[in-house]
Amino acid sequence: MVSKTASARILVVDDDARERLALTTMVSGFGYSVESAEDGEEALQKLGSNSVDAIVTDLMMPRIDGFALLRQLLERGDLTPAIVLTGFGSIDKAISIVHDLGAFWFLEKPAQAAALSTLLERAIRYKNLMKETERLQRQLSQHGVLGDLVGTSPAIRHVFSMIQQVAPSSAPVLITGESGTGKERVAAAIHRLSSRSTGPFVAVNCAALPENLIESELFGHERGAFTGALGRRAGCFEHAHQGTLFLDEIADMPCAMQAKLLRVLEDSRVRRLGGKVEIAVDVRVLAATNKSMQEALEKKLLREDLYYRLNVFHIELPPLRHRKEDMPALIQSLIRDLNEKHECRVADVHAEVFARLMSHAWPGNIRELRNVLERAVIVAREGTIMPAHLPPAFHIPPEQAIPPPGFEERHAVTFEAGMPLREIEKAYIQLTLKQTKNNKRRAAELLGMSVRTLHSRLAELAATSNEPQMQAHGT
Numbered sequence: 001m002v003s004k005t006a007s008a009r010i011l012v013v014d015d016d017a018r019e020r021l022a023l024t025t026m027v028s029g030f031g032y033s034v035e036s037a038e039d040g041e042e043a044l045q046k047l048g049s050n051s052v053d054a055i056v057t058d059l060m061m062p063r064i065d066g067f068a069l070l071r072q073l074l075e076r077g078d079l080t081p082a083i084v085l086t087g088f089g090s091i092d093k094a095i096s097i098v099h100d101l102g103a104f105w106f107l108e109k110p111a112q113a114a115a116l117s118t119l120l121e122r123a124i125r126y127k128n129l130m131k132e133t134e135r136l137q138r139q140l141s142q143h144g145v146l147g148d149l150v151g152t153s154p155a156i157r158h159v160f161s162m163i164q165q166v167a168p169s170s171a172p173v174l175i176t177g178e179s180g181t182g183k184e185r186v187a188a189a190i191h192r193l194s195s196r197s198t199g200p201f202v203a204v205n206c207a208a209l210p211e212n213l214i215e216s217e218l219f220g221h222e223r224g225a226f227t228g229a230l231g232r233r234a235g236c237f238e239h240a241h242q243g244t245l246f247l248d249e250i251a252d253m254p255c256a257m258q259a260k261l262l263r264v265l266e267d268s269r270v271r272r273l274g275g276k277v278e279i280a281v282d283v284r285v286l287a288a289t290n291k292s293m294q295e296a297l298e299k300k301l302l303r304e305d306l307y308y309r310l311n312v313f314h315i316e317l318p319p320l321r322h323r324k325e326d327m328p329a330l331i332q333s334l335i336r337d338l339n340e341k342h343e344c345r346v347a348d349v350h351a352e353v354f355a356r357l358m359s360h361a362w363p364g365n366i367r368e369l370r371n372v373l374e375r376a377v378i379v380a381r382e383g384t385i386m387p388a389h390l391p392p393a394f395h396i397p398p399e400q401a402i403p404p405p406g407f408e409e410r411h412a413v414t415f416e417a418g419m420p421l422r423e424i425e426k427a428y429i430q431l432t433l434k435q436t437k438n439n440k441r442r443a444a445e446l447l448g449m450s451v452r453t454l455h456s457r458l459a460e461l462a463a464t465s466n467e468p469q470m471q472a473h474g475t
Contacts, residue, residue, distance in 0.1 A: 008124045009050075012036045013043045013057035013069065014085075023056060023085075023111070030117050040064030044072060047080070054104070054123040055082040056116070059097075070101040079130050081123035083116070085109050125198055149185055150333045151326035154453075155318040159186065166313045167193035172265070174250075174310045175288040177317030180367030183288040184248060186315060191244040196284060199243030202236050207252035214257055216273050219264070225274025237270045240283045250287040250310070251296040258303045265309055285310070320362040320369065324449055325457060327358055328424045334370050335385075338377040345382040352387050354428060356394050359446065426461045429454075 010032045014020040020036050027034050035052065037043040039061040059066035070082055081104035084097050097103045104123045107115060149156065149163075166173055167190045175183045184203055191201045209217050216225070220235030236245055247253075253261070264270050265285060269278040287310045289296065296302040320326075331354070335346055349357070353376075362368055376389040387394070429447065436442040444454040 007033070008053040008120075009033045009035065010120065011043060011046060011052040011055045011057075013038075013040065013055065013061070013066070015039050015058065015061040019058070019109075026111070026113055026116065027056065027120070029113075030120065032120070040066065040069030040072075043069055047073075047078065052080060053127050054120055055080055056111075056120075057082055057084055058109075059084060059086045067097075067101065070097070070103055074102045079127070081126050083107060083119050083123060085111055125195065129193075129195055129197055149182060149189055150329045151323060152329065153318075153323040153325045155323045156326055159315060159317060162313070162315050163189050164193065166190060166315075168195065169313075170194075170284050171312040172284070172310045173286045173313045173315060174307075175286065175315045175317065176293060177288075177290065178319050178365055179290045180365035181317040181319060182366050183290075183317060184246060186317065187244070187246040187286045187288065190286060191246075191284075194244070194284070196243050200240050201244050201246065202240040203246040203248060204236050205248045207249035211254050211257075214253065215260065218257075218261070219270045219272055220275075221273035222275045225272070229274070232272070235270065235272065237264065237281045237283055238279065240281075242282050244284045244286060247285060247287045249289055250306075251289040251291045251302045255300065255303060258306045262303065262306045262309055265306075320365040324358060324447055325425070325453065328354075328428075330366065330369060331357065331373065334373050335377060338370075338374050342374075342378055344377050344380070346377045346380050346385060347383060349376075349385040350387065351428075351431070353385050353390060354424075355431075356387065356390065358428070360394070425457070429457065429461070 010027050012020060012023045012027060012034060013036070014023060015038050017038075020038065024034050024036050035046055035050070037046055040057075041064040043055070043057070044064065057066045057069060064072075066084060066086075070084070073080065073082070079102075082102075084103045084106050085108075086097075086106070087109045098106055104126065105119050107119065149160065151157070163186060173187075173190060175186050177183055187203070188201060191197060204217065206214065216229075216233065216235065218235050218237060220233050220238055221229050223229055223231050247261075264281075267278075268282065269280050271278045289302070291301065293302075293307070293311075297304060297307060320330075331349060335349075338344065339346055357369070357372070364371070372391055372394070373385075375391055376385045379389040380386070429443070432443045432446050433440075436446065440451050440454060444451045447454065449457070
């Protein structure tokens, strides 16, 4: 049977030619591409020119042995998981190799095919997770992006930090925040950064399920369990086995159903509706709600015992109005996605459009922003989004479009395709400061941020552009 990770490359290291050949043949039989080396020195040479997904190595070898090989890999930051084979059978040595030298795991010789196959699959999943985590970390540090989440504001960076802390664990997470703030995207990011990333991600909106069908949807049903149950059906827990189940709007789940959910979370077993046997499931549960937790508990919308079971780790998402400094990055990211979805070629937004988007309160948060931009992208099709492309609610009648006193045409700014986000942000902040005659408090109000944040952004923008600080003093 060919492994799911058949494209993976394995390096086998052993000084005994017969054992090396036997191991190479065994690993090839799992469906992997195999390289071999007769000792640690040759292994390091091959690793220097090619990367592999896992290493299977003996310990006792001439020149560079297994201990020295692992030590050198550890020192140069090579995170390739290594499975160590040894004939000594010492648990103390096993602990030392795994803990001190960073080996992935330990097997006694001769290696059993089933055990080695299982360890290799796990090691490769671990390597892929490390690569994905490194990619997302790089993306986050360079562009303020974590998966589908975008922003550089302190509020969203705090969310990024919590996601990175909790993702590697198996702990339940409760995600709260207003509608449209991106709770499902946070859940998806946690899944992608977890060891379950190769497993399924199943999302269920508890508020959208009829009360008489929610048990069947979650736990499945047997044929004849109720009228219309014409066949056996697996539920969401079974579909999410070895992956992640995201329960959105958990406070809208009927309380009787919450009690059954709590039991499944505690026992990791489900019983289909109408069934007689329990089925073991390995599922990480993430839950979300847009309701105030205090209000949900006081009104008995959410059981306290279920709340404490889910609230092992809590992530609160800020509303868009509290992170207006992320608007340039969000707009650019959304336009890019919408261009791909609708096969459009919109490059940027007009300065007046940007001003209107920045001044809007966004009660529907990022979902509302996406809907507004989606309409504008479809209407514009290409080039620049103009005020006329916005929904009617964003249109300003001509008689109200007279510039305020002191606001001259020369204060207008335009954004070109490919213009760095920091330049767009700098231009808009400068425009707002001119409009308010350098009144920092009024400018901060218009920009949707605190005066302290405005001063901080001015200093950061000045530092990145190697210019004197931009009007950092004033009212």
